[in-house]
Amino acid sequence: MPDPIFSAAVSFLSYFGIFSILSLSLNLEYGFGGQPNFGKVAFYATGAFVAGVVASRLMPLIAGIAPLDPFSPEGTMQRVAITQSNPYAALLTFLIALLLAALISGAFGYLVSYPAIRIREEWFLAMVLLVTGEILRVVVRSYPPIVNGYNGVLIPNPFRWLGDADQVSLAYMVLILVIALGVYIYINKLVNSPFGRLLKSMRDDQIAATSLGKDLVKVRGQVLILGSALAGLAGVLYAYYSGYVNPDDFIPIRTFDVWVMVVLGGIANNRGVLLGAAIMTAIDRGTQILAIQLQTFGGIAELNYLRYIIVGILMLAILMFRQKGILPEKPVKTPAYEVVKVE
């Protein structure tokens, strides 16, 4: 297999998996629950930062080696050495990072659901969340003890011990896709249930839902915990994929990208959202590869900017001409429909 095509395919599928988890989680929050999480990137970033902290501090301890300064070149070399020789430590660290990220991001999500109760203007929460994400980035990039500030921290792939670079990225890609598939199945089961109905009722009419006995403060908290925990998972996967935790990766446009995937594919349709994630991945990777190719032939680096212009125009086009997205919403699929049909 020719090398560039292989690596392009692996990178496409890896990103697709990560984007899928992100967009499915936003779909849970917004598509089903009507909670406009404009701070998606904050929870995604939290996952990545947790991965950075766990990989740089905890892994030597798990491997039973005295840790070196995690941000020094020696510390980095130590981590590489561990992942090369100790599959157990590498994978266990990764697993702990996943769990911890889900936990911390989930708790953070709950925290954010709280002020929402006080807010009357709908867009206000949107702005606060948007800003929260940006502030998290500013603080983490300015405060070195977490992930070495804006220098970031290198974290080696948990499959490094496989040796061959292609095999490592392939194995990691498979892992991402398996987790993404798991998330897809989980969310599908979660929303095709009375809970899914509850979410949609909150989305469609909050006043009617409360007067029909729904404790929306609780539901809002639940859905933001779940959605944020999933975004945290995606953050860990991304951090290990890129091998480098860098606060400046998590700019507000990342949030916007996820929104594009959801709105494009179809609000409250999980399959549609996967389609949206695939289209977004294609644009993201496609322009990246194109820009690099063109640059080697003397094109201008600014072609990268086209990506944002395309994504922005795409979003405007959907909002103006196809508000429901590509795939339409479906009824909540429970056994109730079999019963009513039979009679």
Next chain:
Amino acid sequence: MFDWLLGSVLRSILIGSIYTLMALGLTLTLGVVRLPNFAHAELITIGAYVAVLSSLISSDISFALILAFVITALVAFSCHRVVYRPLSNRGATMYTLVLASFALGLVLRYIILLWASPTGYLQVRPLIPQQVVGLIGTTVILNVFLWSLPTAFILVLLLHLLLSRTKIGKMMRSVANNITLAQITGINVGKIQDISWLLAGGLAGVAGALWAILYYASPYVGWFALLSVFAAVVLGGLTSFSGTIAGGFIVGLSENLVMDVLNRSFGVEFTYKPVIPFAIIILVLLVRPKGLVGLLSKTRIVSRVPSRVEV
């Protein structure tokens, strides 16, 4: 010895007056059109670049400001006609409008980048000579300083007169209070919204131009200022006129004077500066969601959007 203090206060006032202009525009769209316009940032940026480009023709500052007002007003108007109004006519929700304004801002910002980057306009000052016109202690007073405060003052005054003394201003206020009622009483809501967009854009443009003249223009100036502008608006109680003015200056003071004090006395690094407007927003949210309104005066250009039943 306290020269830094004087410089700091001066900077606070200069920046505060620019924030005020930016925030008043945002307040107008928020009140009259019910749109938290995230693309307001790019209107500011466009104003900044208009100042840069106009200085190629003439180094007259008033020329730059007027041109910035007119061009940015037209851009804002086109955004309204091409994107926001068709969306609203199709019954778009608030979230849809927020997303659309974010998307529009993104497109504008990166188009500016696409142009500015290869042509060397990534960070430029207008070709307007800066002259020292005086000294206070060792603090230098530049000619351009003398433009920012008076311009802001005059514009705020004109806006105030427009809103309180003219027919159009009264119509704007009634549209902001209750669109349906305004329609019933025969107000041409479409026209009023057009005018509000022209004004909001013009104010943002002048603010951006002033920023460029004082500091520089870059594709990100508006985006970087947006957080502070939102903080000013939130502090002002979202739609209050005097509240927004106070909000603009308070944010200006906090980001400069307070930041300088924090830095000198507590060693807080300047990289944390963006946290200040954020802290203001969160604090207002938790302590006094109404903002400064009611503390200052009861007059507001518009009343708050009627609240929904609290859940």
Next chain:
Amino acid sequence: MSEILKLEGVVKCYESLRAVDGVTLSIKEGTVTGLIGPNGSGKSTLFNVISGLDRADEGKIWFRGIRIDNLPPHKIFSLGLVKSFQDPRLFLGMTVLDNLLVPPKGQIGENPLNAPIHSRWRAQEISLAKKSSDLLSRLLLKGLHKTLSAEISGGQMKLLEMGRTLMADPKMLLLDEPTAGVAPKLARDIFERLLALREEFNLTLFIIEHRLEVLFDYVEYVYVMHRGKVLAEGKPEEILENKVVAEVYLGG
């Protein structure tokens, strides 16, 4: 017959307007009571206050002996007091059947921990589905279960709105103009069905209604509101003879 709902001096103000101005009333369990009054007399506001959607500024409210004027709407609902809306507030993005399946209390699958494990709530879901299926045919909505609730007619929306309240196993229903917008013939039909349901489930009904000629054939007791106050109360025939009521309301 014991008292199920009691209000004492309830006041609700909108800025300077006293929309509900010191209402005291009491309703006996199992009865059908009407609430009438000219437009803007505060009827809907009173219902909103009772159901907790709006908070009373003054006064006390008891439901089955429990003070409810400080409870949030969902708690009041769980005590068995359920309200319908004057303008139907359906979940417009959901199907007719899904609308009916939202209200039932104690759904196991509403807990996100149980939701993905369908076996935990399957049996309950099926029994709720049977109940809604039954209700669908009673409310003349049979065959529409898969239709989006935004796509049914105004009259059908009204019926679905009522069906939704019935799915909640209520002890008492507050119905805000249940027959507004439906054909006159259907209006009587709706009342017939309501009374049948009352027998079956031992419901207490409190109904706002402008169609007095229909209402008075079915209710046992009537309250008349005017400018936020209770102007008169009594049996339908007494109300019909009341001169003051005739002046402000019936006479126009």
